[in-house]
Amino acid sequence: MRALGATLLPVLLAVALLTGAVPVAATGNAPHDSAAASAGAAAGGAAIADESAVQHIGLTYDGFHAEEATVPFPPAVVVPGDADERILRVENLGDLPGQLTAQIVGVRFSTDAVHEFYRELRINGIPAVELYHRETVVRSQVLTPGETTDIPVRYDFPVDSTGGNSDQHPSVAFDVRLTLDALLPGSGGEGPTAPAGEGAAATTGGNADVPVAAGTVRLPRELPFTGVDLPVLLALAALALAAGSVLSAVVRRRRR
Numbered sequence: 001m002r003a004l005g006a007t008l009l010p011v012l013l014a015v016a017l018l019t020g021a022v023p024v025a026a027t028g029n030a031p032h033d034s035a036a037a038s039a040g041a042a043a044g045g046a047a048i049a050d051e052s053a054v055q056h057i058g059l060t061y062d063g064f065h066a067e068e069a070t071v072p073f074p075p076a077v078v079v080p081g082d083a084d085e086r087i088l089r090v091e092n093l094g095d096l097p098g099q100l101t102a103q104i105v106g107v108r109f110s111t112d113a114v115h116e117f118y119r120e121l122r123i124n125g126i127p128a129v130e131l132y133h134r135e136t137v138v139r140s141q142v143l144t145p146g147e148t149t150d151i152p153v154r155y156d157f158p159v160d161s162t163g164g165n166s167d168q169h170p171s172v173a174f175d176v177r178l179t180l181d182a183l184l185p186g187s188g189g190e191g192p193t194a195p196a197g198e199g200a201a202a203t204t205g206g207n208a209d210v211p212v213a214a215g216t217v218r219l220p221r222e223l224p225f226t227g228v229d230l231p232v233l234l235a236l237a238a239l240a241l242a243a244g245s246v247l248s249a250v251v252r253r254r255r256r
Helices: 002-019 035-045 230-255
Strands: 053-061 065-073 083-092 096-107 135-143 149-154 172-181 202-204
Touching: 053 065, 053 172, 083 096, 083 172, 096 149, 135 149, 135 172, 149 172
Parallel strands: 053 083
Antiparallel strands: 065 172, 083 149, 096 135, 096 172, 135 202
């Protein structure tokens, strides 16, 4: 019996490996990306999502006030070939639909911005240096009551990068600002715009418009002038007073 078990054990292990019953572990040198999950999916079917990388956030729009949440991303130590992703799962907890906007803001560098590291490190497909001192929209969409949406925030550092080889140890920290506000006129809720890195990302530093869902009408940030300017009214009043004074003086002279 022991001889039979010793003979069958290698066969059973081989069958388990071929059918994916035994999970495939990533090597210690693998970057923190989805390579291991892809290998597991290829060996045994669908990959299991890493729920530890998902952060749940609930927002509410009450019809009068927008709600905002800021998610910090502290500096991380990265080496060439590193990549990682964090999912912000946003849910509309209110009774009204709202316009969800996600922006990368408050980008902070640990060293001078001219360092090569900041040109090579990419956040959602955008070089970190292009996010510095800007507010970059990575998602804008209509979120109906009870609806959730996943917003991926990912960084990639190329395997052939040399920007990290420095005694300064450069790093990047930033925040993601999530806002649920009133729907814009004409919003049809057709779905989210393309995340930054897969399409055109918008940066806002003043009154620039940001990308919105298809069919959405963006109101101007400054309303057009529709009345009479106050300085003009004051000038007209002064002119009228002066004309009245002149006319009064002429009448008095004629009476004399």
